[in-house]
Amino acid sequence: MDATASAGGRSLGASLLRTKESAILLALLIMMVVIGVIAPRFISGTNLFQVSRQVAFVAIVALGELFVILTGGIDLSVGSIMGWSGVAAAWAMSLGVNPALAVLFGILAGVAMGAINGSLIAFVKVPPFIATLGMLQFAHGNVLGLTKGWPITAIPKSFLWVAQGDFLFVPVPVWIGLVIAVIAHVVLTYTAFGRRTYAIGGNEQATFLSGIDVDRIKFALYMISSACAAVSGIILVSRFSSAQPDTGTGWELDAIAAAVIGGTSLAGGSGSVLGVVIGACIMAVLRNGLVLMRVSPYWHISIIGVVIVLAAVLDVKTKRT
Amino acid sequence: MAALLDMAGITKTFPGVRALDRVSFSVEQGEVVGLLGENGAGKSTLMKVLAGVYHADAGQVVWEGKPVAFRTIQEAQQAGISLIFQELNNCPNLKPVDNLFLGRELYRKSGFLDYPAMRRKARELFDHLGVQIDLGVEVRRFSTAVQQMIEIGKALLTNVKLLVMDEPTSSLSDKETDRLFRVIRELKARGTSVVFISHKLNEVFQITDRIVVLRDGQNAGGFESSKGSIDQLISLMVGRDLGSFATEHRTSAPGEELLRVEGLSGGMVHDVSFSLRKGEILGVAGLIGSGRTEMARLLLGADRRQGGRILIEGREARIRNPSEAVAAGIGFVPEDRKVQALVLPMSVRENLTMAIHGLVKRFRAFLSRRKENAVTDEFVKALRIKVAGREQAVKNLSGGNQQKVVIAKWLATKPRILVLDEPTRGIDVAAKAEVHRIVAELADRGVAILLISSELPEILALSDRVLVMHEGRAKAVLDRGQASQETIMGAALASVAR
Numbered sequence: 001m002d003a004t005a006s007a008g009g010r011s012l013g014a015s016l017l018r019t020k021e022s023a024i025l026l027a028l029l030i031m032m033v034v035i036g037v038i039a040p041r042f043i044s045g046t047n048l049f050q051v052s053r054q055v056a057f058v059a060i061v062a063l064g065e066l067f068v069i070l071t072g073g074i075d076l077s078v079g080s081i082m083g084w085s086g087v088a089a090a091w092a093m094s095l096g097v098n099p100a101l102a103v104l105f106g107i108l109a110g111v112a113m114g115a116i117n118g119s120l121i122a123f124v125k126v127p128p129f130i131a132t133l134g135m136l137q138f139a140h141g142n143v144l145g146l147t148k149g150w151p152i153t154a155i156p157k158s159f160l161w162v163a164q165g166d167f168l169f170v171p172v173p174v175w176i177g178l179v180i181a182v183i184a185h186v187v188l189t190y191t192a193f194g195r196r197t198y199a200i201g202g203n204e205q206a207t208f209l210s211g212i213d214v215d216r217i218k219f220a221l222y223m224i225s226s227a228c229a230a231v232s233g234i235i236l237v238s239r240f241s242s243a244q245p246d247t248g249t250g251w252e253l254d255a256i257a258a259a260v261i262g263g264t265s266l267a268g269g270s271g272s273v274l275g276v277v278i279g280a281c282i283m284a285v286l287r288n289g290l291v292l293m294r295v296s297p298y299w300h301i302s303i304i305g306v307v308i309v310l311a312a313v314l315d316v317k318t319k320r321t
Numbered sequence: 322m323a324a325l326l327d328m329a330g331i332t333k334t335f336p337g338v339r340a341l342d343r344v345s346f347s348v349e350q351g352e353v354v355g356l357l358g359e360n361g362a363g364k365s366t367l368m369k370v371l372a373g374v375y376h377a378d379a380g381q382v383v384w385e386g387k388p389v390a391f392r393t394i395q396e397a398q399q400a401g402i403s404l405i406f407q408e409l410n411n412c413p414n415l416k417p418v419d420n421l422f423l424g425r426e427l428y429r430k431s432g433f434l435d436y437p438a439m440r441r442k443a444r445e446l447f448d449h450l451g452v453q454i455d456l457g458v459e460v461r462r463f464s465t466a467v468q469q470m471i472e473i474g475k476a477l478l479t480n481v482k483l484l485v486m487d488e489p490t491s492s493l494s495d496k497e498t499d500r501l502f503r504v505i506r507e508l509k510a511r512g513t514s515v516v517f518i519s520h521k522l523n524e525v526f527q528i529t530d531r532i533v534v535l536r537d538g539q540n541a542g543g544f545e546s547s548k549g550s551i552d553q554l555i556s557l558m559v560g561r562d563l564g565s566f567a568t569e570h571r572t573s574a575p576g577e578e579l580l581r582v583e584g585l586s587g588g589m590v591h592d593v594s595f596s597l598r599k600g601e602i603l604g605v606a607g608l609i610g611s612g613r614t615e616m617a618r619l620l621l622g623a624d625r626r627q628g629g630r631i632l633i634e635g636r637e638a639r640i641r642n643p644s645e646a647v648a649a650g651i652g653f654v655p656e657d658r659k660v661q662a663l664v665l666p667m668s669v670r671e672n673l674t675m676a677i678h679g680l681v682k683r684f685r686a687f688l689s690r691r692k693e694n695a696v697t698d699e700f701v702k703a704l705r706i707k708v709a710g711r712e713q714a715v716k717n718l719s720g721g722n723q724q725k726v727v728i729a730k731w732l733a734t735k736p737r738i739l740v741l742d743e744p745t746r747g748i749d750v751a752a753k754a755e756v757h758r759i760v761a762e763l764a765d766r767g768v769a770i771l772l773i774s775s776e777l778p779e780i781l782a783l784s785d786r787v788l789v790m791h792e793g794r795a796k797a798v799l800d801r802g803q804a805s806q807e808t809i810m811g812a813a814l815a816s817v818a819r
Contacts, residue, residue, distance in 0.1 A: 191686045192678035199675065202664035209623060209661055210675040210730065211647030269666055 021274045023314065024263060028282050035289035042292050049171060051288045053163075053239075056177035057232050059280035061251055062258035063184045064228025066276045067221045069259055070188075071200040072268025073128040075225045077117060077135035078255055082233030082248030084139040085110035087147060089234045090243030094154035102159075107230045113139050114226025118219035132222075136252065143245050152243040163238035173235050180228065185273040197221065201268025229255075257304075258283050261311040282307070324383075325350045325514055326371070326483060331380035333370055340366045342538045343380070348483060353505060353515045355529035355546065357522075359558055359749035363538040364518050368485050372397040372404050385482075401482030405472045405489060413461030418443050420460055421475050446474045450504050464610045466497040473504060484508065485516040490524055491747045492656075494608040494775055495810065502528050520749060521776070522551050536560055559751055570761040570783045576600045578635075579769045580738055585629035587619045589793040592629070597738065597769045602760070604784030605773040606809045612793035613773045614656055617740050620771075621646045621653050633738075647676055652731030656742040656773075658720075662727040665716035669708050670697040672715050672726055677733045700729035704759060721752025728759060739763060740771045745779060757783060777806050789813050 035042045042048075061078050068075045089106025093099055113135060120131040165172045188194035196217050199207040208214045229248070237243045262279025264271030286307055290300050326348040333341040341363045348354050356364050369375045371382060373391030382389055384400060391397040394404070411420045418439050427435045427442075440456060447454050452470045460468060469489060476484055490498045505515055505528055519525050525532060526546050533543040534557040542557045576599025585593040590612045597603050605613050618624045620631065622640040631638045638649045646653070655661035663672055674681055674693045681692040697711045706725045708718065715726055724744065731739060741760065745753040760783060764770050774780050780787055787799045789812035797812040 190688060192682055192688055193686070195671065195678065195688060199664050199667065199671070202666050203660075205660060206662050206664055207675070209621070209643050209653060209655055211644040211734075212675070212678075213642070213644045269664075 021263065021272060021278060024261065024275065024278050024282070024311070027311075027314070028278055028285065031282065031285060031289070035285065035293065039289070039292035039294075042289060047288070047292070049166075051284050052174050053171040054284040054288065055277075055280050056171070056173035057236060057239075058251075058254050058258055058283055059177050059277050060173075060180055060232040060235075061229050061255040062262075062276045062280050063180055063273060064225035065252075065255040066184070066259050066264055066271055066273065067188075067197060068128070068225045069256070069264050069266060070197050070268055070271055071218060071221060072204070072266075073121065073218070073221070074132065074256070074266070075117065075222060076129065076132040076252050077113065077139055078225060078229035079248040079251035079253075080136045080139035080143075081110045081113050081226045081229040082236065082251055083143050083243075083245065084113060084233070084248075085230035086233035086237040086243045086247050087143050087152060087245065090152040090155060090237050091146075093156055093159065094152050099156055099159040103234055106234045107227060110226045110230025110233070111223050114223040115219070117226065118222035121222060122215040122218040140249070147243075147245050149245055151245065153241070155237065155241050155243075160238050160241060163235045173239075176231065176235065180231070181273055181277055188273060193217065193220075198269060201265075201270070254283060257308045260315075261308060263315055265315075279311075282311075324348060325352075325385060327383040328367070328371065329381050329383075331367065331370055331382070332378045333366055333375055334378055340538050341370070341377070344535065344538070344540055346533060346540075348514045348516060350482075350514055351509055351512045352531065353509055353517055353529045355525040355532040356516055356518045356535070357525060357532055357554065357558060358535035358541070359751060362535040362541075362558075362749075364535055365487055366538075367535070368404060368487065368516065368518070372402055372485070398479055401480055402485070403476035403479060403481045403483070404485045404487070405469070405476060406487050409465070409468050409472055411460050411468060411472065414459055416459055417454055417456050417463075417471050420471055421446070421478060423475075425478065442478075443474070446477060449507075450474060450477075451500060465492040466494070466609050469493070469501075470504075473501075477508075481513060483514045483516065485518070487518045488520065488747060489517070490519060490521055492609065492743070492775070494813075495777070496608060498524065520747065520753070522554055522750075525554070526551070534558055555750060558749075570602060570757075570764060570785075576767060579633065581632040581635075582620065583630045583632070585616065585619055585626065585631070587627040587629075588615050588624060590616045590619055591793045593790070593793075593795045594629075595788050595795060595798060597771060599737075599769055600764050600767045601785045602764050602770040602772055602783050604780035604787040604804075605771060605790060606775075606777065606780050606787055607790035607796075607813050609775065611790040611813065613790050614742055615793070616790065617653065617742055617771065617773060620740065621651065623653075647734060650735075650737035652676070652734055652736035652739045654724075654727050654731060654739070654741045654744055656746065658723050658727050662730075663715050663723060666714055668712045669701070669706070669715055669718070669726055670694065670711040673697050673700060673730050673733060676730050680733075696733055700733060704729050704732075705755065719749075719752075721748040721755075724748050724752065724756065725759075728756070732763070736768060738769045738771070740773070742773045743775060744772070745774070745776070777809060780804075780809070781806070 061082065065075055065078060085106040088109035089102045092102035092105045117132055117135050120126040121128050161172065163173055167175055188197065196207065196212050200214055200217060204214060233248055236247050258279035259271065259276050260266065261282050262271065262275030264275060286304060287300065290303060324347040328344070328346040331341050331344045344363065344367055346367060358364050366375060370377045373393050373396055389400065391400065412423065418436070421443050422439050427438045429435045443456060450470055450473065452467065454467060460471065489501060493501060508515060517525065517529055529546045531543065531545050532549060532554065534541040534554065536558060541560065544553070578596050579599050580597040583594050593616050595603065607613050615624065619626050622642045622645055631640055633649055640646045640649060659665060670693055674696055677696065678688065681689050681696065683689045694711060701708055704725045706729065707722050715723055718726065744760070745756050760770060760772065772780065772783060781804060784804065785801055787804045787809060788795055789797045789799065789809055791813055799808055
């Protein structure tokens with residue numbers, strides 16, 4: 001179907017495909033069908049339950065990343081901030097702090113790192129790539145230094161529900177992810193803040209000369225990105241019943257990949273919440289599918305690399321029309 | 322004598338638009354041909370078909386007696402056709418020599434670049450063009466005029482037989498234009514042909530041998546430059562007689578002083594002072610590089626001010642960035658609308674409401690689509706902006722309509738002071754007249770206007786007073802009675818003459 005559409009250019013299929021999201025949604029569905037045929041266990045309730053949880057973790061981080069990428073920036077420190085925030089929250093819990101307060105503390109710890117990123121980028125004008133590359137090392141290094149590499153395992157039972165429980169037959173992390181996605185969508189689509197975020201990515205100079213405080217918005221965006229990373233990192237503590245010093249390592253690449261697969265332009269100015277969520281689904285479904293189809297784990301990373309590049313090719317090709 | 326170039330029956334259709342409809346165009350050897358028409362008439366498209374950027378749907382191109390169809394701009398270049406586009410195509414991060422020889426570098430026997438030889442050739446070339454260029458500086462630090470000279474130099478390095486210049490003078494001062502014309506005459510004397518595309522009609526008569534006019538993608542006519550008049554040219558371009566184009570503005574009763582700038586300094590700008598009254602248009606003239614734009618940017622808080630005070634209604638205004646300037650009631654139409662004013666992929670509505678998010682907000686955060694639509698409709702109608710709809714991306718509008726969107730964006734803020742930097746650059750005659758009319762109307766309604774322009778007729782027609790800048794300083798303030806092309810140029814060139 002997509003073959004005729006791309007050839008015809010004027011058919012109904014083509015106009016449906018014109019919205020970027022429907023093209024990748026189609027790709028996701030095709031992928032799910034293929035995996036389902038080869039490994040029928042994929043469509044079982046328990047498996048989809050697992051996959052959806054996995055989607056939530058990546059999607060939450062990727063949504064924060066989306067805000068930053070929309071302005072043409074990048075946040076490489078989200079993975080480290082996940083670990084940092086998780087450890088901070090777990091540490092508070094291990095001291096007997098009420099889990100809700102501990103979660104808040106963990107998020108604040110993450111946002112503090114985001115504020116450092118934001119200040120360096122918006123006010124000192126350090127390129128985002130460098131500032132957040134430094135933060136990637138700094139936040140992770142702090143975790144290792146403070147924990148001396150040991151996990152924090154004194155997590156209260158009541159907190160485990162956050163990642164391991166379910167509500168109305170849907171895992172709690174999925175609900176959290178959905179809430180964040182809806183908020184992100186509303187902010188980006190209906191508020192002045194969101195409009196300005198897109199405008200900065202489209203033409204930063206014009207936005208600045210229109211009297212918009214570009215620096216303040218950028219500062220806020222890196223805090224949003226770190227807040228999302230913190231939330232995901234803290235839920236992972238609940239999932240593993242402990243805070244592992246290495247949690248989050250490498251997640252920045254998954255988050256960026258999910259955003260790019262979802263049609264977000266790294267040059268800034270275009271991308272959507274729906275796209276990022278679908279991108280996160282593709283990443284998680286692919287990982288899960290490879291396991292179920294008994295592809296040797298040694299080949300997984302290589303295949304994921306191919307999919308990321310394929311998504312980018314699809315994006316370039318559809319944009320040119 | 323056989324024509325160097327003969328294009329016949331050229332037709333080119335883009336989705337939804339017939340850009341060229343059976344257009345004919347020819348150039349003799351050593352001839353300078355003016356290609357005129359309103360924006361969107363098809364001039365640039367025709368030249369891009371010639372150079373192989375676009376491929377014609379129908380028609381024939383005969384080059385030096387042989388039918389050709391260049392597939393790429395490189396093929397056209399090898400055949401001797403060079404294009405200098407409106408937007409300069411250089412690598413701003415490289416030095417002049419690297420730009421000149423990009424793709425045709427000179428090598429030593431060892432395979433390394435032969436910089437001494439390239440530098441020697443570059444110097445010869447620039448001497449020949451009569452321009453002084455510091456070869457040790459990155460190209461981005463040069464003014465547009467100098468960058469353009471480098472582009473021309475690049476074309477001359479190839480064996481160019483036909484040089485196409487798309488609006489080469491749109492950002493040049495009169496002096497720089499004269500220098501360019503000298504170069505064009507030199508080329509002509511050497512037998513090189515030139516196609517000259519411009520909106521500055523006086524210049525076209527000055528430099529061309531023959532004029533060809535396109536209108537709505539068709540041949541509208543043409544004549545020998547020595548035998549035609551500007552009126553004749555305009556009526557060919559717009560297809561009707563418009564009488565006099567220039568809006569003459571006269572402030573009937575100047576209001577009280579609104580803006581006072583004292584000792585404004587920063588960057589290349591030194592100690593600029595002036596005042597601006599309600600309903601007054603203060604023209605700002607000067608050569609390119611005299612610091613006019615820089616002065617405006619300081620006023621706007623876009624660049625850091627190092628000294629001086631800005632007083633609005635007698636009180637010192639705190640303006641450290643554009644958002645404070647907007648809050649103080651200042652609007653700014655920058656010189657380069659695509660780079661500095663518009664978010665091209667965004668819609669007319671989104672661009673138009675960019676500076677008034679505060680006014681169209683509900684609950685202090687959410688944008689009201691209803692209010693946005695109302696504002697957009699109001700200004701699209703008031704300024705007669707030709708759009709397919711509110712949601713059309715501004716990148717698909719013509720230059721004149723894009724400029725109107727920028728102006729509308731600022732009118733929506735209900736500014737008390739409006740700074741316009743080259744508001745009619747690169748837009749067609751009719752749109753230009755409309756912009757002039759809008760500016761005059763704004764002044765009539767009491768808006769104080771700072772009009773920066775390189776076109777003296779524009780300054781003279783609209784300004785109540787003229788501030789002339791030279792090397793970052795205010796050289797003179799001329800009343801309407803004193804201001805003429807001669808007095809303004811005299812002040813602008815003052816220290817050069819001394």
